[in-house]
Amino acid sequence: MLVAPRDEAELAAVVRAAPRVRVAGAGHSFMPLCASDECIVSLERMEGTLHIAPDRTNVRAPAGWSLKRLTAALWEEGLALANQGDVNPQSLAGAMATGTHGTGVALGSLSTFARGFRLMDGEGATRWCDAGTNPDLFEAQRLSLGMFGIATEVEVAVVPAFHLVERIEKRRWAEVRERFMEEAQRHRHLEFWLFPYSDQVILKTLDPCDPCDAPASTSDMEEAMFRRLLDLGVAVPRLIPWLQRGMMRTGFGAGRRGPAPAIFPSDRTIRFEEMEYEMHAAVGLDTLDELVRLIRRDRLPVSFPFEFRLVAADNIWMSPMNAGPVAAISMHQYARQDWRAPFAAAEPVFRTAGGRPHWAKRHTLDRDAVTRLYPMAERYRAVRRAADPAGKFLNPHLEALFG
Template sequence: MSWSNWSGSVTAAASIARPHSEDELAMLVRSAHRLRATGAGHSFMPLCESDELILSLEDMAGEIRIAADRRTARIPAGWSIRRLTAALWEEGLALANQGDVNPQSLAGAMATGTHGTGNELGSLSTFARGFRLVGADGEAHWCDVDTNADLYQAQRLSLGLFGIATEIDVAVVPAFHLAERIEKRRWAEVRESYDELTRQHRHVEFWFFPHSDDVILKTLDLCDPCDPPPTTTDIEEATFRRILGISARLPFLTPLLQRLMMRSGISGRRRGPAHSIFPSDRNIRFEEMEYEMPRGAGLETLDEIVGWIRRRRLPVTFPFEYRVVAGDDIWMSPMNAGPVAAISMHQYAKMPWRALFADAETIFRAHGGRPHWAKRHRLSRADVDALYPLVGRYRAVRAAADPQGKFLNPHLETLFV
């Protein structure tokens, strides 16, 4: 059977199993030599790749259990963010933050450090308060800050190396509503005012087509209760899809097409429950690389990369996405050295991307960046050692939890064994 990730760039010939219970999952884990778990396949790196067994927890039985103080909720780990946020809303609760994609599984998003944007808001991994794991021996274990503490610290951003999470205790907040505003601004203006914008708004990000002098600015702020929005996306994709089709056939037209597209009026307003405003439909397939830059180096880094693209008239068809994320204390988190500016570089899946990303990565690394684990990167073991001072503890916990390397694959083995 064949498995592929969302973009189609990672494939695997493996058995695919969908256990319905923890007992069934445990039996599969015990009998496997090598296995990996997958959610929605939104990792661009070969994190889920396996030539033997790939597990999906999408069909696992389970339900949300709300703590008495309503500050945490026990969530089935295989649930999608879409499913769990809708269920939390029914209980008058929400996640404090999300990204703009919600088909991802909760376990997968936490395992890779997936994040949204916000000065004071960390990645989804920072919301985890405990995990129930089926380990390499097929036995279930609980870990949190007081129980199996080292396993918990490593599992907070696990890359799937320590077992299969079946339940996650997650920090939650009272349900809230958001007002979204989208508008076109000059790049020079946004670059000058971005730090102030992040203080004025709960969430702020922008998209920057590299051959245009304008950016698309998006802000989200708390608002009064209101009905869900009439649309499930922030920006309509039809015009962009047509331009991508032309650029794929005639790449040299990309700069002109981007400038023409950005001459049109770009604006939008939506209001609604937070879980219906955070995500937006993303239906056009792309490849992605994302680097988390030291916060003070973010805008300078983006300016340098855009300048390089313009000088060489490179057919980079998608906009850069720019966000900020709070720092954390998670061992293998790109945010554990302090707050970051997250710069996402995309390329249309039907166009060449490997050489573009490799050259851009040189610029990101020169400014002190660390990559998102699920997005395209070329880190070596030596790079991981240099970037993550606590990787030795991480590897030691992995070796103790999985001495036979059951949860490894070739990509992860080169970095963590």
């Protein structure tokens, strides 16, 4: 059953009546975080407005607003989020609940922007939590996976509106490999994509620039040719290495500039599967090297490129970034191809490097692995039991890890 209440009273009635409840955001997760045979709630229709703090460093926003809607409303007020990922249909609460992140050595995930939450419990009652009020609940809720109640309002840190210039260029992998950490200090945002059968990368930087209009394009890449090559690789898998090297011999050199909320996200219309692990930044490039060697050695038919980003450390209990600054390596596979075998081959490499998975991307962690990887896991579980003793906000996937 999928329901979309219009206000807190309707939401409370739904919560009280349902034996179990999960809240769905934009459906961007690759794991069954929102799966339920019972009640799934959408907050898209919930009433709410933006409330700006007098000092303009924080706002309170409806938790169900998409990042696209939130950043547009902030821009009208001369404000912005300090960072975003490369998609913006995600709900504000959903992005925080899963540790969604962008890139930047000095910038943390969206969860680090949380300053407080209005939460509805399993009885339909609401309460506020922040660093001073219900502090343990707040610390757990910063990356909650939706298990501590339903967030209806979020207080989030904001910054003055700013503009970005995007530059995309082709570089030799050996050159990027040698200089990446140095260059990451020179740019506000730096990332790259590496096709496993190519020796060149697509390097992308974002840096502040003078105010300017929004760009005509809503994407950082043209997908038509890429889709054709992917489909050809499905038909003739042995051509994948040749197709990747051929594509990377073509010209690259693009870029946009405009308001930050228009530059961070890019339209993505090609369906794919994704596994992402975070490991300490110092071993990230070595780990990517090992993954590329594995794919080439075993001739795995991986059509999509790896994405490599850096993210700042945080102190959030269940965040993959809470053990220090990390390299985030995303492994993708075209949706029309088998992803299970390549991901199964790659996951031990991620694990050997001390990696911890993005909670919303494909992984095979079990309860024991969560406990080993996260020193605060038992305290997190204890707070969950106190917040939701009946387990109303669990589903089978989350119960196996945290129930």
